[in-house]
Amino acid sequence: MVNAGDMNGSGNLMDFLDEPFPDVGTYEDFHTIDWLREKSRDTDRHRKITSKSKESIWEFIKSLLDAWSGWVVMLLIGLLAGTLAGVIDLAVDWMTDLKEGVCLSAFWYSHEQCCWTSNETTFDDRDKCPQWQKWSELLVSQSEGASAYILNYFLYIIWALCFAFLAVSLVRVFAPYACGSGIPEIKTILSGFIIRGYLGKWTLLIKTVTLVLVVSSGLSLGKEGPLVHVACCCGNFFSSLFSKYSKNEGKRREVLSAAAAAGVSVAFGAPIGGVLFSLEEVSYYFPLKTLWRSFFAALVAAFTLRSINPFGNSRLVLFYVEYHTPWYMAELFPFILLGVFGGLWGTLFIRCNIAWCRRRKTTRLGKYPVLEVIVITAITAIIAYPNPYTRRSTSELISELFNDCGALESSQLCDYINDPNMTRPVDDIPDRPAGPGVYTAMWQLALALVFKIVITIFTFGMKIPSGLFIPSMAVGAMAGRMVGIGVEQLAYHHHDWIIFRNWCRPGADCVTPGLYAMVGAAACLGGVTRMTVSLVVIMFELTGGLEYIVPLMAAAVTSKWVADAFGKEGIYEAHIHLNGYPFLDVKDEFTHRTLATDVMRPRRGEAPLSVLTQDSMTVEDVETLIKETDYNGFPVVVSKDSERLIGFAQRRELILAIKNARQRQDGVVSNSIVYFTEDPPELPPNSPHPLKLRRILNLSPFTVTDHTPMETVVDIFRKLGLRQCLVTRSGRLLGIITKKDVLRHMAQMANQDPESIMFN
C-alpha cells in the first residue's frame, strides 16, 4: 500500500479513496528500485530546500522541519512498536492461560495476575489460589482425578484448535502477506525489492492480532521475527506521512532499517542487540546516520515497553536472568560441546525445513493451508499436554531453564536434597545431590527436546505468523540444562577427579546449570541464523552482565564454524533462495574467473539486442517493440548502424509517457517520430508532431567493457545496487547484464539450479 502521493496533500479529504495515479518515477510490484536515481533525487530535494531556506523565515523553518522529520519518525516508530509489543505480551500472557482455566474475579487476568493479591498461596502450591479455576473445576467441580484430567486435556486441545483456526482464517481473508516470519522478505525489500502491500496497514493489524492467537495456541513458534515485521510496518506507515520518505524509496529503506532494530529491541529488551541485528542480518545498506537513528528508535521502543510493564517488575522479557555466579575455565569444554550441538542442530533444521517447505510449495500439500495448520496444532496440543515442560508456554519454559535453583524454588527441576542444617544465604547454595524430582525432570526434558526438534521443522513456514528464535532457544536451553545438571552431579559425586579437584571443592557452588542453558540457547540460535555479534550482544543484554560473554562467544563461534562446515546459508538466506527473490547477498564471495562477455545477453546465437534509436523510430515502432518483448528497459543508441550508446530508457516510463502524450498532447499519432535529443530532428513538411522523450532517458547508464572480470561486475552490482549494466566494446554497445543474469550465473557457478531465480 505504498501511495505515490503523500497523505498531507492539499486535495479533497476524500482523495485518499481515489486510486493513486502512477506517475513517472514509481516502481512496479515485484521489481527492484534504482538506488542511484533515488539517491540523486534526494540530493536534489535537499539542495532545493537549502537554497529556498535563504529566502524567508518561513522557508527556513520548513528546512528545519525537514531536517528534523527523520527524528520525529523514529520517535513515532519507537512509541508504536513498544506499545504493540506491550499489547502482544499482555494478550499472550492472558490467552495462554485461557487454555487451562479462567480467573473468576476478573476474567482479564492471567493465572499469575489473578493470584497476585491472594493471601492463600502456600509455599508448595505457590500458583494455586481459589480465584483461578481450571476448566474442570468450573464445569464439573472436580479438580483432581482422571475425569478432571481428561476434561482439561480435551478443553486444552479445543482452545488451541480454536485459536489456530481463527488465526489462519483471518490471515487468509484479510492479509495473506501476514504469514511466515517476515525476515526473509524484509531482507529482500531492504535490498531494493518492492512487494506492494507487504508492509501495509492491514498486514500490520492482522499480523499483530494473529500473532497473539498463534503464540497462545501452544504451537512451537516464537514472536520475535514477526515483531520485526510489525515494527517495519509501523516504519512504513509513519514514513508515508512525510513526503521526504514517502516519495523516495531509498530514504524509506533507511527508516525501515531503523524500525527493524526497534522490533528486535522490544522482542528481547536489547536495544544494542537490536541495532546490531539490523546491521548484520536485515539491512543491506546501512549508512552511519542510520546507526544513530536506529539506536534512538530502539531506545524509545524499549522505554515505551518498560513503561507499559507487561511482566511486572519493569522487566522487558520474561526470561531475564539476574544471577552472577562465576564460571570456571574447565567448563569451557562442555560449552564448546554445546556449541557443536547447536551447529549440528542448526544444519539439521535448515535442511529438513527447506525440504518440507519445498514439498509444501510444489505438491498438493500446499493446497490445504487451513487443514495443515489445524492438523499440526492438534498434534502439538495432543503431545504437548502430558509433559509439563511442553504444556506451558515456551517463554516460561526458557525462563525456568535459565533460572538458578535457590532454596526457594519448588519446581521439580530444583528438587535437590537439601541439607537441613544449612544456613547459607539464598544465592550461594552449594552443589547438592539430585533428588528424585530432578531425575524425573531430566527424562521429561529429553522427551520434550526430541518433540520440539521434530515439530518445529513442520511448524516454521506455515501460513500463520511464525518466528524461529524462541523454539531454537528452547531446544538449546533444554540441551544445555541437561548437560549442566550432568556436569553438576558429576562434580558433586566425583569431586576428587583431576578435572574437578582444582576448582570445585565440596561445599562450594561450582556449577550453575542455568548458565549452561543460556549457552545452549545461544549456540542453537547461532547455528540456525548464523548471527555472530548481534547474538552475543542480545544474550548478554538478557543476562545484564559481562561475566558470561566468554562462554557465550565460545559457544556462538563453535556453532557457527560447525554449521558453516555443512552449508553456508542461514535459515533466512535459505528461504530467500527457496522463494527465488533477487537478493544479491553481500556475504557471498565470487571467486570465479569469468568475464562480462560470458554472462551478457544476447549470447551467441540469440536474437540481437532490442534497442531504441535516437530519432528514427515512430511511436508505433516503439509500441510494437514494447508489446513483443518483456524487457524492463531498452538502451538508446545513435542509430542502428553506429550503435553508439546514448542512454537507457525504462519500459514502465516509456509506456506511461506515450500514454500521457497520446491523451494530452495534440498532434501525436502513431506515425510521430520519437526523439531523445535536445532538438527535434529534421523532418519533411506535413509530418506529424514529433514526441520528445528526453526527460525519461537516463543519460548515465552504467557500462563495463566486455573484458571486465565478473568479480568486478558483481561488486559493482552489490555496492551500487544496480539493476542492469550495459556492456560495450570500443564505445559500441554489445549487450546487457541484468541482476537476474548475475544471480543466475552465481547459482550456476555454485551448482545450484539457475532457473530458480524467479523475479527480476
Added chain:
Amino acid sequence: MAARRGGWVRICSLLAVAVLAGLGAEAKNSEDVRCKCICPPYKDHSGHIYNKNVSQKDCDCLHVVEPMPVPGPDVEAYCLRCECKYEERSSVTIKVTIIIYLSILGLLLLYMVYLTLVEPILKRRLFGHSQLIQSDEDIGDHQPFANAHDVLARSRSRANVLNKVEYAQQRWKLQVQEQRKSVFDRHVVLS
C-alpha cells in the same frame, strides 16, 4: 469502506497508544503494589509466602513477615534465608489492553463472517441470476471477493461519496485477492 475501516483502525490504535502511555505513568491502585517474601522451610517450620502492601523502603523480612513464626534469637537466621521482592503492576493497563484486544478481534471476526457468508448471499439476492456469468479467471473461485471485478466495472460511472467508498473497498478486495493468489495458490511469495 475498507479505507474508512483502515482510518478507524488507525484512530483506535492511536487512542490505544495514548491511553496506554498515559496509564503507564499513572498512579497505581493501592492493590497494585506488594512486597512478596518467600521463606523456605526452616528447622521444623514449613515454607511460607507472605504478601503485604508496603512501600519499597519497608520491603524487608522484618516488616512483612507477620506473625513471625520463630522465636526471637532465630529471627535473624530465618530472615537471612527469606527473599523479599517489591513488585508493582498496573491492573488498569491489563484490563484496558485485554478489552481493546478482544473488541478488535471481535470486530474482525464479524467483518470476516460478513464478507465470507453474508455478502455473497446479499449480492446474489440483489443482482439475481445475471451474476452467473463469470470471467475466466474467476472460474472455480470460491474465495471471498470473487465479484470484485464486476462491481468495480459497474461503479466506475458515478462519483458520489458513497460510491467512492464502495470503489475503494472493491479496490482493496482486489489487492487482497491478488495477494492471496500469490501466496496461497501460486506459492510465489512466502512459500
